[in-house]
Amino acid sequence: MKLLVVGSMAFDAIETPFGKTDKILGGAATYIGIASSVLKTDVSLVSVVGGDFPQEYFDMLKNRHVNVEGVEIICDGKSFFWSGKYHNDLNTRDTLATEVNVLSQFDPKVPGHAQEAEVLLLGNLDPAIQLSVLKKMKKRPQLVILDTMNFWMDTTWETLMKMIAQTDVITINDEEARQLSGEYSLVKAAQKISQMGPKYVIIKKGEHGALLFYEDKVFAIPALLLEDVFDPTGAGDTFAGGFAAHLAKTGDFSFENMKSAVIVGSAMASYTVEKFGTERLQEITKDDLQKRIDEFKQLTTFEVSLNAE
């Protein structure tokens, strides 16, 4: 199946305890596109960049068979820029600069071929923009995946609720799930969020892994333990990318395959954090990914039968 991704493409400048970068390639759609290409999923990006966005980034994506026809270039504008500094624990960070630039004028153009995508991944953006993309599709995609954040809960609650009502799978972190639902218990939070629309609720817990809720079922995975997380930037976007790309590639939206997709996304994200930005993600193959998935399996597999005792 085809995967259509709407999200930011940007410059990031990152500082971690282990080093710092100048402006490098960033943005949710970028991470998602590269992640999809590792699985050789048919993926198209819809985004907006300024005239300062280097051709080499487009070339890299095209070489990976990521369709970028839907990326608008506003020649006299500047690309979205984010700069941040991670604390020593890598779990928290300070934003040093956010320059929204051309993203403030983002009016997504969905190319004809992409209007028929069966899987739509709406990256973390203004819910009004997310809704507008949904309206531009020839027919409703078979699966709509939504990423969002607390900022939209604080500023555009009603539009966000409309968007969530149209969503099949929502990915959200634990604090945001609590804010969205008003429930501390993540089980109750997931139930309430599911009542807002999404059949599937994925709660990301960072270094503590992720939870997938569907009806009365739950799937929990720990994060892979990486001795040295180098740069957490893009981990959430990579997760969403691996998740959506696996679903589009397999065309199977069952709970069992959603579980697999969560594993694929987590394994993919565990690579992203090993180097700055998208560097590590660009290096890996499907075989690398399978290796890490097998490590996940080892990490979590057990047998217990008390009756033998």
Added chain:
Amino acid sequence: MKLLVVGSMAFDAIETPFGKTDKILGGAATYIGIASSVLKTDVSLVSVVGGDFPQEYFDMLKNRHVNVEGVEIICDGKSFFWSGKYHNDLNTRDTLATEVNVLSQFDPKVPGHAQEAEVLLLGNLDPAIQLSVLKKMKKRPQLVILDTMNFWMDTTWETLMKMIAQTDVITINDEEARQLSGEYSLVKAAQKISQMGPKYVIIKKGEHGALLFYEDKVFAIPALLLEDVFDPTGAGDTFAGGFAAHLAKTGDFSFENMKSAVIVGSAMASYTVEKFGTERLQEITKDDLQKRIDEFKQLTTFEVSLNAE
């Protein structure tokens, strides 16, 4: 195999957002003893209580075939008492009162039959007392399991180090693992702690599950998601109890069986938190436990093969 447990027996008065208790039965050895009896493990407790400790508690333990010959009664003394109030998130609590009472004079008496126990679980106590028990054994137990906490790191570091050097399995929470090792990364923390003595390092992460480290291997389990945790008191002790009881019952100290023991401990603890104190733990059977273990299995099992794509 025989399991010998050294730890507190006490009164607790607990307040949670859902209710409060008067003085009820508490203490690490109590939870561990009851947990062991669910698995019908041959278990003996060594502890100290005051003349105020009700006979009915002893009767309950004896009825469960928990050997309490090693529990000293100081008739003119009072039992250890702890009182605490949990915050709304149930992850944090205020201690309202700690009356150490007879525990301050604790000089463990290990009955003859228990001096030959193959598995020794040293509950969270002054490491000098833990070491003294080890010296009272006829020969070194095949497996020494240690529970400890930050208080002993702050106050008796050198004795604690001696105790840890004699330990095979240490259970500790994430913050304590970081304090003990001086490492933020839990992988590095576990490596450093292992160099202090223990072959196996178990790091408890509360609502985020637990990690088991052995050589270069790791096993990770999420916590079971309980919609309504009612009272977290005793969860860690129950975990240690289920863990040690499974190992003693099976006599198998391989990594694979340590993984099973972690699951048994976690499943057991998931019952404890459903009611106040030991109430729920006293109700469950081995079949109940197996049911919850099967739920753990469902919660964490997945299959992914990218080559099929």
